[in-house]
Amino acid sequence: xxxxxxxxxxxxSTGLRLANFVIDIMVFYFCFILFGMVLAFLSVLTNLNxxxxxxxxxxxxxxxxxxxxxxxxxxxxxxxxxxxxTIGKFVTNTKVVTKCGAEPTAHHYFVxxxxxxxxxxxxxxxxxxxxxxxxxxxxxxxxxxxxxxMQNLIDIENIGINDD
Numbered sequence: 001x002x003x004x005x006x007x008x009x010x011x012x013s014t015g016l017r018l019a020n021f022v023i024d025i026m027v028f029y030f031c032f033i034l035f036g037m038v039l040a041f042l043s044v045l046t047n048l049n050x051x052x053x054x055x056x057x058x059x060x061x062x063x064x065x066x067x068x069x070x071x072x073x074x075x076x077x078x079x080x081x082x083x084x085x086t087i088g089k090f091v092t093n094t095k096v097v098t099k100c101g102a103e104p105t106a107h108h109y110f111v112x113x114x115x116x117x118x119x120x121x122x123x124x125x126x127x128x129x130x131x132x133x134x135x136x137x138x139x140x141x142x143x144x145x146x147x148x149x150m151q152n153l154i155d156i157e158n159i160g161i162n163d164d
Contacts, residue, residue, distance in 0.1 A: 001153060003101035007139050010146040012094045017125040017140060023088035028074050032067075068117045076113040080106055085143075095143045101150055104138055111136040 012020075043050045058066075078086040083103055084096035096112070098104050104112075115121055115132035124131040125140075133139055 001149075003150070003153065004099055006146065006149045006153060007097060007099060007101050007141060010141040010149060012092070012140045012142055014126055016092045016094055016142075017130070019092050020086065020088035020094060020140070021122055021125075023091050024075070024086050027087045028071060031074075032070070071116060072113045075116060076109050079104075079109045079112065084109075089140070089143075093143050094140050095146070096138050097141055097146065099137050099139060101146075104136075108136050108138050112138055 039050065040052065042048065043052075075086060079096055082090070085094075089095055096104055096109075098108060112132045112135075115135050118131060121131045125133070129139065
């Protein structure tokens with residue numbers, strides 16, 4: 001069996017992909033709200049002059065663009081730091097790998113994250129592969145089964161190799 005076949009055989013289901021999306025969006029907004037609360041608390045403690053009213057009345061387009069940029073940063077940092085995993089992927093025991101089964105590079109993670117700004121990308125995984133998977137040459141797989149299958153392939157490839 002080839003590595004790309006192991007990737008395809010261990011792809012996460014649509015339900016798991018949806019769970020990843022929902023969990024990550026909830027965590028993102030929780031962090032966003034927590035940051036706002038900490039900022040408000042610090043402004044009171046330090047007498048910082050932060051114009052919260054201006055933030056609340058921000059132009060909708062600027063608000064959406066800023067939120068989208070922060071979401072790109074969220075996905076990039078988590079997937080890069082945790083080797084293809086976000087909070088949602090930890091919960092569902094899935095991870096990101098390249099189409100060939102390797103650990104993605106920072107470039108792969110950045111492209112994946114940037115593609116999330118494309119409208120309707122969040123539901124594109126209902127088809128064969130999500131757009132951010134397709135455009136970054138990555139896949140989301142079931143972590144434990146994928147790792148086990150890859151180790152089995154390595155073990156088979158190493159049969160008869162002398163360690164001398």
